[in-house]
Amino acid sequence: MLMIRTIVRPEKVHEVMQGLLDAGYPAVTKISVVGRGKQRGLRVGDVVYDELPKEMLFVVVPDADKDFVIRAILDNAKTGEGKFGDGKIFVSAVEEVYTISSGTKESEPLLAAREV
């Protein structure tokens, strides 16, 4: 299984989450974060803003669905060709997933896309 962590513009969050829902991935966790990118933040006159507000989205998906989910996120998070500040997507490994309410260990098919 893979954890896909996406950093997106706050104003794009609803679109990205709707996109994930339409793609069949309803389960998402969202955190407000601040950060800067390789442009070293935003410069307005003499003032540099290097703690730009973003939203981070967590999705855990089966290995096989990776490219599909990333495509769904990209399509909704983009604001234009080559614009700075649209965010990043990080993919990392998840070895085990447990659902607390039932105490069971999830297997990959249970996390796969479902009809919504």
Add this chain to the structure above:
Amino acid sequence: MKEIISVIRISKVNETKKALIDAGIPAFTATGRVMGRGKGQVHFDILQGAEAGHPEAIAQLGNAPRLVAKRILTVVVPDDQCQMAIDTIIRTNQTGKPGDGKIFVTPILETIRVRTGEEGDEALN
């Protein structure tokens, strides 16, 4: 080493902290409120309409599932304590109803204690 990322109910955080201390895992990192949804469907048009203050959208909001506030508790443990930590978290957080949360276990390649520069499992003790 394993990182255990658990998304749990806000009201269960204190209980979980106590249970982890009793289990011999005092160190953890927690976030503030995170918002999320599980398998339940969220009606985004209605939600956005309600946030914009349209009365008909607010009226429809009633029973529809929406984003729920949770907290994330992150614990890094040596491999041999991993299963015990997971069992502890499940035991303290389980109410049996949907919304108890999820636990994700991911591998950690290296841990370094900033104060002394120790590496690996030593940095966790």
